[in-house]
Amino acid sequence: MHWPDQPNEFNPFENNNSNNGIPPFLDGLNEPQQQAVIQTDGPVMIIAGAGSGKTRVITYRIAYLLQKGVDAFQILALTFTNKAAKEMRNRIESVAGRQAKNLWMGTFHSIFARVLRQEAERIGYPSNFTIYDTEDSKSLLKTIIKEMNLDDKVYKTNMVLGRISMAKNNLLEAHHYLQKDDLIAQDTAASRPKFAEIFSEYTKRCFKAGAMDFDDILLNTYKLLNNHLDVCNKWQHKFKYIMVDEYQDTNHVQYMITKKLAAVNQNICVVGDDAQSIYAFRGANIQNILNFERDYPEVKIYKLEQNYRSTKNIVNAASSVIKNNKKQLEKEVWTANDEGDKIKLIHNSTEGEEARKVADYITEIKLREHFPNKAFAILYRTNSQSRAFEEALRRQGLDYKIYGGMSFYQRKEVKDLLSYLRLTVNPTDEEALKRVINYPGRGIGDTTINRLILLSSQHGVALWDIVKSARSFPELSTAIPKLENFALMMQSFMAMLESNNAFDVATHVAKQSGLLRLLYEDKSVEGVSRYENITELLNGIQQFTEDDESEKEKTLPNFLEEVALYTDEEKDKDQNRDTVSLMTIHASKGLEFPVVFIVGLEENLFPSQMALHSRAELEEERRLFYVAITRAEQKLFLNYATSRFKYGSLIPCEPSRFIEEIDSKFLDMSIVPKKPTFDEDFDGFGGGNFGGGYSGNRGGGNYGNRQGGNRGNNSGDKSNAGGYIQRNSMGNGKKPGDSDKPTKPSTLLQPKRPTSAPLPPADPNFVEGDLSELKVGDRVQHQRFGTGTVQSLEGNFQTGKAVVLFDHVGEKTLVLKFAKMRIL
């Protein structure tokens, strides 16, 4: 048990005497690790099993290079996530000290965005180019699809963006795509013949807006290196040593970029594990790791197979799952650690019970073993699963922290201010302009905006160019003075950029745009929190401005770049809190916890329903599961609920096939399934006739669709308005082990989506009462939900909320101002 003590890092500079080629500071490493560290020249591939000290090896390798006298700024270390980059930087700093600051270390996106800023002009971009996040990209696509008069049911933004992304990750640009008859034919066959045109228009619009999306950062880097020999040469010589972490997760562009950069010095070291490749959905190509040998015939390969992290039981159980995958590199992960406890398998009836059970175990283990909260992690497949656990932890008084999910920078109000700032830095940024031009309201409505967009495409200039010379376009009529005012304001912001730091500009913009005042005046609960978020953003900018550590200039453009690419960067003011960690399995990569709960192990949820279509996708899910299992240092709990409540309907689930794939000798089945209890968890409202439903669906909608089956018509289906639930037999009776082929989700059996609305019908004769005197404990009647008791109140009638426990419908939070209720 290693908690909370941390392994001591050795200082390589304390003792430089080496014996038999291995410097003493590497004494703490095992032999393959040492070999991998000192083999600094030429191509190297390190196959590192889960928990085999991979980060340690990279850290020491870089420290070793520095010790040998290589300049920090000649070393390029690429990671996949910001979390990994940050972790590595910290560890290298603790070994190598201040020099580490000069390393080129970060995610592919952040490093190459930095390169592109320097070289932007070469590819026709301004150096202050904007980085579009997914939301911006989708919004732009939506606009384009609308403009082209295409059916947005056929051309779904998600699908289109996904395909564009896939194309770009494979170096297929829009103009190539337009010329590929076979691809167009394919699209036509799939009844989306206009895809290539959308792609092309999207590319043009981004370029015109001086904007790159995430994929463009990589694509443009590749184009830059490929088309400009001198530039390529410069960077090739600059980076004498290149290291790529999580190589199995690189996609084709990333592969091509690293190959290009390493072409001169050939000092490239990639570290990865095919068994942990979990990003295929975004184009990761496991072939990259499998092909490394072919690309570099003289490659030296080191295998790290000893797991230091987990117990024998955990390592072996994980291997028993992953061995079901067909495609893998030969490798035997083993550990010298103790046998350890068996993996506890816990069956629950419902989501709520599952969450409570986890919270109970945490409390119990804390008491027994004196673990802090931060020894525990709860891992799930999708972010939306966190809710039940939050609630259960809160009830037990366990402090927790959710990683991922909606980031601070994606919140509406934060994005609003950021959009002003983006527009200030890059006025051609179309998405930013559309977002802020009428917020706060300036009387520039949809009609005007549509005219602006039309004009901008007619004249082939940016939206902003039309706005700033609104006067020359009489068709803008009454909007002209409003547009001029807006343009003037923006120009005054732009004028500040030259001589002011990020914080000063941002504060000025927040005030002068009227954004701050608008939020300040909104005294509702949400309004206050929005105001606080803006203040917090400004604080963040101030911190950035005052941060002496970073070498970067404290300008607004630099701040915006950080925000665009470091979205998961924690706002670390409460870093020292002792919290239970909640996160997706993807986010947990590279972390370890003494006690891990893997929850929601239900068929169609994990493995995800969407992963069941092909063998490859199922294999990826299996790798994900493998990653999750080996996350645990000592204890592991697998949790599943076989039915979930969503919107009043009971969704029967089956335990995940992965549970079946674990060799049962590693499992502790002693925690017997409890009898189902359906009464306590119900927090939705009824409205469905649950008996009917569609059989064969097997809970196809774990994500909580309103699949209450054939619900009653809207005019008062009183018989089951309370939503009392009977177990029904929606399942198809198939057991996970029944077939060795992926069970296809039974889409064929699925009737068309019910088009029903979820709300129980409102009583047309209902008369609203005065709620100004509402107190906790009052009995109330609601026009939809029937009678209930007030559990808690916050705020006043204008701004407040009430939590009411309805007799038949369960607990609901209601905004008082809009609550159609009367006190009984």
Add this chain to the structure above:
DNA sequence: TACTAAGCTCTTTTT
């Protein structure tokens, strides 16, 4: 043009 309520759709994972 602005605002609200009701209705409908979507929901894997990340940069």
Add this chain to the structure above:
DNA sequence: GAGCTTAGTA
């Protein structure tokens, strides 16, 4: 549940 659209009203 959230986000978005639509319809209706001010």
